[in-house]
Amino acid sequence: MQSAKLKEVARQIRRDIIIMSGRANASHSGSALSAVEILVALYFDVMRIDPRRPDWALRDRFLLSKGHAGAVLYATLAERGFFSKKKLDQFCLGANLTTHPTRFSAPGVEVATGSLGHGLPMGVGMALAARMDRKAWRTYVLLSDGECDEGSVWESILFAGFHKLDNLTVIIDYNKIQSFGRTADVLDLEPLKQKFEAFRWNVSEVDGHDFEEIRDALGKAKKTQGKPQCIIAHTVKGKGVSYMEDKLEWHYRSPTGELGEQALKELRD
Amino acid sequence: MRTAFIQTLEGLAKKNSNIVLLNGDLGFSVLEHFTEQFPSRSMNMGVAEANMMGAAAGLALSGKTVFVYSIIPFVTARVYEQIRNDIALQQANVKIIGVGAGLVYGQLGPTHHAIDDLGLMRGLPNMTVFSPADPVEAELVTKAAAAIKGPVYIRIGKKGDELIHTRKPSFRVGRALTLRSGSDITFCVTGSIAVHVLGAARLLEEGGLSVRILSFPTIKPIDAKSILRASRETKMIVTVEEHSVIGGLGSSVAEVLFDSSVMPTKTLRLGVRDRFTTRAGSHEDLRAFHQLQAEHIARHVLKKFKKQS
Numbered sequence: 422m423q424s425a426k427l428k429e430v431a432r433q434i435r436r437d438i439i440i441m442s443g444r445a446n447a448s449h450s451g452s453a454l455s456a457v458e459i460l461v462a463l464y465f466d467v468m469r470i471d472p473r474r475p476d477w478a479l480r481d482r483f484l485l486s487k488g489h490a491g492a493v494l495y496a497t498l499a500e501r502g503f504f505s506k507k508k509l510d511q512f513c514l515g516a517n518l519t520t521h522p523t524r525f526s527a528p529g530v531e532v533a534t535g536s537l538g539h540g541l542p543m544g545v546g547m548a549l550a551a552r553m554d555r556k557a558w559r560t561y562v563l564l565s566d567g568e569c570d571e572g573s574v575w576e577s578i579l580f581a582g583f584h585k586l587d588n589l590t591v592i593i594d595y596n597k598i599q600s601f602g603r604t605a606d607v608l609d610l611e612p613l614k615q616k617f618e619a620f621r622w623n624v625s626e627v628d629g630h631d632f633e634e635i636r637d638a639l640g641k642a643k644k645t646q647g648k649p650q651c652i653i654a655h656t657v658k659g660k661g662v663s664y665m666e667d668k669l670e671w672h673y674r675s676p677t678g679e680l681g682e683q684a685l686k687e688l689r690d
Numbered sequence: 691m692r693t694a695f696i697q698t699l700e701g702l703a704k705k706n707s708n709i710v711l712l713n714g715d716l717g718f719s720v721l722e723h724f725t726e727q728f729p730s731r732s733m734n735m736g737v738a739e740a741n742m743m744g745a746a747a748g749l750a751l752s753g754k755t756v757f758v759y760s761i762i763p764f765v766t767a768r769v770y771e772q773i774r775n776d777i778a779l780q781q782a783n784v785k786i787i788g789v790g791a792g793l794v795y796g797q798l799g800p801t802h803h804a805i806d807d808l809g810l811m812r813g814l815p816n817m818t819v820f821s822p823a824d825p826v827e828a829e830l831v832t833k834a835a836a837a838i839k840g841p842v843y844i845r846i847g848k849k850g851d852e853l854i855h856t857r858k859p860s861f862r863v864g865r866a867l868t869l870r871s872g873s874d875i876t877f878c879v880t881g882s883i884a885v886h887v888l889g890a891a892r893l894l895e896e897g898g899l900s901v902r903i904l905s906f907p908t909i910k911p912i913d914a915k916s917i918l919r920a921s922r923e924t925k926m927i928v929t930v931e932e933h934s935v936i937g938g939l940g941s942s943v944a945e946v947l948f949d950s951s952v953m954p955t956k957t958l959r960l961g962v963r964d965r966f967t968t969r970a971g972s973h974e975d976l977r978a979f980h981q982l983q984a985e986h987i988a989r990h991v992l993k994k995f996k997k998q999s
Contacts (some may be wrong), residue, residue, distance in 0.1 A: 478753070488826070517921060523779065523780070524751075524780055531751070532747075532748075532751065532776075532779055532780065533775055533779050534775075535775075536771055536775055538740070539744055539771075539775055539776055541743045541744070542740060542741045542742075542743070542744020542745050542747075542748065542772070542776070543745070543747050543748035543751070543776055544748060545741060545744065545745045545748060545750040546744060546745035546747060546748020546749040546750075546751075546752070547749070547752050548745060548748075548753065549733075549745060549748070549749055550748065550749045550753065550754055553710070553731070553754075554752075554753075559705065572740065573740035573741060573744065573772075576736075576738035576740050576741035577738075577741045577744070577745075579736075579738065580735065580736065580738060580741050580745075601990070637691030
């Protein structure tokens with residue numbers, strides 16, 4: 422898919438996130454907005470998937486390890502045709518569409534996440550399964566930056582590097598803000614690239630809102646042999662809505678009423 | 691029990707190529723033969739249990755039947771949230787094998803004792819909990835675990851546990867096994883402490899009492915039927931377990947009785963009191979310390995049996 426088309430899909434998904442979060446008075450919209458381009462690139466361009474067969478054994482797997490951004494996963498899956506967009510009306514208001522998704526939430530959701538540091542270990546297991554069965558499907562895991570504080574994440578990074586899990590790609594949504602402060606102030610991850618490299622990973626850094634860069638990095642990741650790959654995606658929390666961008670409070674607030682209308686106006690075209 | 695487990699698993703793995711065994715850098719002199727036979731399906735995950743449990747869930751969600759093996763605290767308490775979210779919640783086909791039930795690792799100290807695992811595992815929805823008493827039961831529950839499509843916890847003892855069953859009993863998940871029939875006192879017991887319950891029963895029978903013994907290889911689902919029958923047919927129900935009296939078999943039996951209208955006249959829960967055991971000693975030393983050997987059990991039961999009658 423061309424970048425212009427992907428941009429249009431991303432705009433639509435951002436609108437859905439605002440509408441869903443505003444309607445349900447739900448939090449975490451800033452965290453969902455920072456990951457939009459990453460999910461769009463994966464689901465609309467890179468991953469081998471079939472929305473009509475969410476259980477297809479040979480599909481690529483995507484694990485939203487930063488489960489608090491569930492809204493972006495639901496909106497992307499619906500936009501991609503895994504289920505009706507009408508279902509998004511029930512986000513946080515019924516059905517199984519909880520903020521933090523479970524594999525019972527909707528077709529296409531692979532795992533339950535929400536407590537940080539769980540998605541990557543599960544992704545490691547999936548990558549191991551594909552290797553054991555000599556299958557070509559790949560596993561993609563999206564981590565938040567704050568999530569990298571978790572020890573379990575580093576257990577997996579050590580394991581995947583040592584075992585050369587080259588069918589595993591991690592993307593870090595590095596928006597530099599965690600729940601109660603800036604990552605640089607709370608528990609600084611830097612030098613992040615060097616940490617992954619020291620753990621025997623192939624690392625690239627991209628602008629996480631630039632489709633060309635994301636696709637290029639994902640394409641290179643696919644071709645990498647003998648090493649898992651980490652894409653550090655530099656992003657902006659709340660991207661696309663002026664009053665949310667780079668603001669910690671949008672981990673908690675929800676775009677209701679006039680705020681919602683303003684956001685949708687900004688996301689009109 | 692460890693040997694019975696691994697030999698049974700080897701047999702199962704020969705027939706089912708989806709069976710995978712993960713260990714947390716433990717299993718010396720137990721897992722080697724399995725690993726030689728199935729090198730691509732046995733993996734030492736390192737001393738990294740959070741990754742191991744999550745990876746087990748990921749493998750299971752990709753079609754594998756995953757057995758995870760380590761010492762009990764490291765595959766229960768340490769990784770409780772991984773078990774809860776990744777395995778139990780997701781109904782992942784993972785079998786957690788914990789070794790060192792109760793006070794088996796007496797000399798290693800309280801970090802290695804397993805006195806809270808039944809309570810932890812039993813509280814999780816979707817989890818089946820097995821606690822075999824001897825190698826015979828260990829084999830039966832291992833086969834049952836492989837046949838269940840979903841999360842299972844098996845609490846096993848050590849190498850060289852004494853045999854309780856002289857022949858293979860007819861086993862069903864969720865059913866207690868009758869070791870002895872009797873009409874005065876019913877013992878509900880789980881795990882290898884059954885040896886001491888058999889000893890206690892002999893002492894009580896010498897005193898003229900008729901003793902029933904039910905062994906519970908399945909803790910969840912609990913065999914409510916056998917408990918209620920014992921409550922109707924015998925005068926006293928005693929639970930014995932090498933586990934805290936909070937959360938394990940005693941609690942399960944109490945819950946069944948509380949929910950029913952068939953309360954027995956006398957009850958007694960025996961096990962590890964609500965405390966850590968910092969004293970060093972052999973398995974039997976610590977059982978003695980907690981008054982869980984045959985003569986202690988017989989004495990406590992007799993005292994309570996006489997007191998209320």
